[in-house]
Amino acid sequence: MGLKAIILAALVVTVYGQCPALSGACRCAPSVYEPVAIICQNAGSLQNAIQAIQAARDIPIDSLTILDTAIPTIPANAFQSFTILRLVLNRNTLQNIDDQAFNGPLLDSLIELDLNDNNLGLIPQTGIPRLRNLRKLYLNRNRINQLSSTAFNAFESKDLLLKLELAGNRLTDSTLGDATVFRPLTLLQELSLETNSLTSIPSSALVNQRNTLTNLNLGLNSINEVPVGALDFPVLSSLSLEFNGITVIPPQAFQGVPNLQFLYMTGNKFPSWAPEMFRYITQLKTLGIGETPISVIPNNAFMHIPNLIRLEMSEAAVDTIERGAFQRTPQIQAIVLNKNRLSQVRADFFEGLNDLYSIDLQGNRIDNVQPLGFANLPAISHLDIRYNLFIISFIFQKP
Known part of the structure; x- marks a missing residue:
């Protein structure tokens, strides 16, 4: 047995050795990162789940997950004897939390709270504001249709919270509340407002996060324009505007996010590729721009984003890649162009791209691959050319 295998085996034994024997609907699901991870599913009630994990009462629990269990209310002292770092309560019909719900060690130990898919x-x-060290709070897919201007004022961890997710609720521009709602969250770095009903970028509500926000997800809303000045986040590295109604973004709109590295704009209505759109985001590493009417990737498509590493452009209308387009991105590693309308692979498409390891051209209309079309790509390890016309012609070719 090799040294790596011995070390791995030792880690597995160590990890499983730390998780206690449990009963009922609960089981250990440890990992190297969470040696004591417990999952309870279909436990019937919170009381049943707590009873089933009594063996872990005196052990620090890295994560406790309770799923598909009727917990309309978290009562007082529910977890009083437990020390838990990450608590996940998903699909539990949760509506109310007693103010004393997290009494005990949890007030200081809980770092991450996931209440996705409930009825809040x-x-x-009540309850959550008393947590003193909360860093991540997930409230996705609840029934939150209003954010009070004082929603976070009473949070004892308001100066510590780094990540907040409110995707899949019922938030609109007006029900988002006034411009003060997020102001107490002075260290907030990641915010998701995906899958709501916003029609504009909530810039005024994020004034206090100007110098802290690194990840902003506004996908699947009804935002159809990005005005100049709406994005003023100097340290933002990831932005999603996927599946909105955007047809054009002026270059100056990105002037306030000079350090952007990940930009996701799939599912918008850009009629053609606009190279100037990227003039001020030259550090871009990943670009998602699929499911658009764009038919041509022009020669100068990447003139302002030469550091691009990954292009995701699935299910667009691309039938033409002009000569020299990808040569402007010499560091590119992955090109995803599946389900477009390409009819051929020319020898110049990928020429000289020494770092390119993945090409996905599945589901196009390719009936011709020129000699050397995929040649001289030293890093290539993944090539998907299934469901193209030339494959069909090969299958049915007569001898």
């Missing part, structure tokens, strides 16, 4: 109608004002 607002940002909880």
Whole structure:
């Protein structure tokens, strides 16, 4: 047995050795990163789940996940004897949290709280505000249709919270509340407002996060324009505007996000590739721009983003790649162009791209691959050319 295998075996034994024997609907699901990870599913009630994990009462729990269990209310002292770092309560019909729900060690130990897929109608004002070290809060897919201007004012961890997710609720521009709602969250770095009903970028609500926000997800809303000045986040590295109604973004709109590295714009309505759109985001590493009417990738498509490493352009209308387009991105590693309308692979498409390891051209209309079309690509390890016309012609070619 090699040294690596011995080390791995030792890690597995160590990890499993730390998780206690459990009963009922709960089981250990440890990993190297979470040696004591417990999952309870279909436990019937919170009381049943807590009873089933009594063996872990005196052990620090890295994560406790309770799924598909009727917990309309978290009562007082529910977890009083447990020390938990990450608590996940998903699909539990949760509506109310008692103010004393997290009494005990959890007030200081809980770092991450995931309440996705429940029935909360607002940002909880009882229980959660008393948590002193909360860093991540997930409230996706609840029934939150209003954010009070004081929603986070009472949070004892308001100066520590780094990540907040409110995707899949019922938030609109007006129900988002006034411009003060997020102001207490002075260190907030990651915010998801995906899958709501916003029609504009909530710039005024994020004034206090100007110098902290690194990840902003506004995908699947109804935002159809990005005005100049709406994005003023100097340290933002990731932005999603996927599946909105955007047809054009003026170059100056990105002037306030000079350090952007990941930009996701799939599912918008850009009629053609606009190279100037990227003039001020020269550090871009990943670009998602699929499911658009764009038919041509022009020669100068990447003139302002030469550091691009990954292009995701699935299910667009691309039938033409002009000569020299990808040569402007010499560091590119992955090109995803599946389900477009390409009819051929020319020898110049990928020429000289020494770092390119993945090409996905599945589901196009390719009936011709020129000699050397995929040649001289020293890093290539993944090539998907399934479901193209030349494959069909090979299958049915007569001897």
